[in-house]
């Protein structure tokens with residue numbers, strides 16, 4: 519057996535899974551007991567800090583001061599290939615056929631090719647993204663856009679998963695705030711499910727389900743956490759975890775890559791408000807945020823609407839969640855939203 523990562527398709531549900539033995543070698547530096555990234559046991563010096571550029575693979579993208587050299591100091595944000603990738607180059611000549619038109623093998627697998635990249639948010643050792651400046655936070659969202667557009671140029675790729683793990687319990691292996699971009703030749707299960715259900719809603723009603731959600735939530739107000747010029751943050755109506763929050767563009771936008779610079783800045787400021795409130799209400803929980811947007815080859819359909827989901831680890835999934843996909847939460851989303859709104863309205867706390 520070799521250790522090459524592999525994509526495998528579940529023969530019953532069609533869900534794609536990654537089998538990546540080499541990932542076992544990545545550093546897990548954070549204490550598993552602390553919800554947030556305490557530096558206890560963290561690698562010193564931190565490979566993501568300024569001055570340690572030699573400790574990461576060569577950058578594929580950066581915002582840096584004019585006249586500075588790639589892979590040296592002078593950067594504000596860097597994107598580097600993941601040292602412990604779940605997928606790898608080169609991408610195969612063609613993508614697996616997911617249309618269902620062709621007969622699929624019962625046990626379908628393919629080399630897990632694509633790209634796995636790490637976006638280092640800032641050169642300073644910051645472990646909580648709310649401590650980034652508004653400018654730094656906005657740069658993260660602009661870099662997502664630039665890098666997704668660059669990866670889209672490769673016709674063999676079908677999807678880019680963009681996400682952030684904050685805290686050991688949410689899967690972060692290093693505390694220094696960073697995001698990941700994983701491009702694959704297949705579309706992951708959750709995006710496919712959302713896509714199919716949204717298409718069915720559109721076929722039935724002629725409307726985008728996300729536009730409907732935005733309209734209803736704004737009219738109702740009970741689950742609205744915060745609102746900005748371009749976005750609204752709401753607690754999820756049927757959450758997986760208590761305080762699960764979605765951020766959606768208020769006007770229909772199928773693809774994240776179409777976001778303007780002004781909107782990235784607006785998103786950054788809004789998200790910081792929401793995350794600060796979450797830190798106050800849930801005592802700096804571990805969480806993931808992830809971007810759901812139209813797959814790379816899907817155009818800009820009327821039925822799908824990009825959004826960001828924030829999933830705080832406010833509970834430990836158990837049998838009902840893992841075995842049946844049915845989540846139990848203890849805080850009603852309406853109460854969660856009112857707590858977040860109250861915390862959000864307080865003056866910024868120090869520290």
Ligand SMILES: [Zn+2]
Nearest residue numbers: 564567643694
């Ligand atoms: Zn660092």
Ligand SMILES: [Zn+2]
Nearest residue numbers: 726729770823
């Ligand atoms: Zn929409």
Ligand SMILES: [Zn+2]
Nearest residue numbers: 712810825827
């Ligand atoms: Zn989603």
